[in-house]
Amino acid sequence: MAVQRTFSIIKPDATKRNITGKIVSKLEEGGLRVVASKRIHMTEAQAGDFYAVHKERPFYQDLVNFMISGPVVVQVLEGEDAIAKNREIMGATNPADAAAGTIRAEFAESIEANSVHGSDGEDTAAEEIKFFFTDAEIVG
Ligand code: IDP
Ligand code: MG
Numbered sequence: 001m002a003v004q005r006t007f008s009i010i011k012p013d014a015t016k017r018n019i020t021g022k023i024v025s026k027l028e029e030g031g032l033r034v035v036a037s038k039r040i041h042m043t044e045a046q047a048g049d050f051y052a053v054h055k056e057r058p059f060y061q062d063l064v065n066f067m068i069s070g071p072v073v074v075q076v077l078e079g080e081d082a083i084a085k086n087r088e089i090m091g092a093t094n095p096a097d098a099a100a101g102t103i104r105a106e107f108a109e110s111i112e113a114n115s116v117h118g119s120d121g122e123d124t125a126a127e128e129i130k131f132f133f134t135d136a137e138i139v140g
Contacts, residue, residue, distance in 0.1 A: 001081040005035070005138075006119045007128035008077050008086060012070035013113035015039070020073050023116060026103050027077060030089040036076035036129075036138040042068050050131060059112065066112055074132045078140055083125050086118040 008027070010020050024034060042050070047067040054060050077086055091102025095114055098105035108114035119125035129138070 003078065003080055004082040004122070004125070005076055005078050005129060006083045006086050006125045007117075007132070008075045008119075009117035010073040010075070011113065011115055011117065012066065012068075012072055013109050014107060014115040015071045015073065017107075019107060019115075023103055023107065024075075026089055026106075027086070030085060032077040032079040032082055032086060032089070033140075034075050035078045035140045036133050037073060038075075038132075038137075039071050039073050040132075041071045044068055050128070063112060076129050076133060076138050083119055083122065087120065090116050090118050 010023050014020060014023055027034070044064060047064045051060065051063055051067070054063065057063075079085060089103060091098030091104035091108075093104075093114060094111040095104045095108035096111075098108070103116050104114050119128050
């Protein structure tokens with residue numbers, strides 16, 4: 001497998017509880033490297049666009065409201081097979097289904113407030129990175 005980049009968000013439930021460092025440690029221990037990072041407070045328009053793929057889902061507006069309820073940390077992660085590896089370290093969407101030791105099993109509060117986002121494929125990774133970062137902000 002080749003070295004890849006993927007996009008990650010530490011969500012408001014985690015920034016609120018001051019556990020961004022614990023989450024980054026999990027990612028680093030899993031073999032991923034943070035090559036870009038910034039703490040931002042998303043606007044409603046940004047969160048709505050970012051999650052546009054879920055527009056028809058019943059939880060869409062709640063999800064947007066949650067994502068703008070506090071600051072988030074957006075980051076680019078790099079490593080071997082980074083897209084799948086990040087998803088593995090994150091665990092399943094619903095923390096009740098997440099494997100032991102994953103970020104969501106250890107830290108998520110609910111299926112919505114589940115502490116982290118991670119891109120689900122090569123195309124979405126590229127799009128999501130571009131949504132938040134310029135090339136100059138990514139420093140491997
Ligand atoms: P993922 O984050 O594991 O890729 P997605 O299905 O892409 O999961 O959903 C995006 C986000 O929407 C989830 O991380 C979670 O915050 C929220 N979400 C997903 N399913 C539900 C649900 O059934 N109820 C409330 N929020 C949900
Ligand atoms: Mg997803």
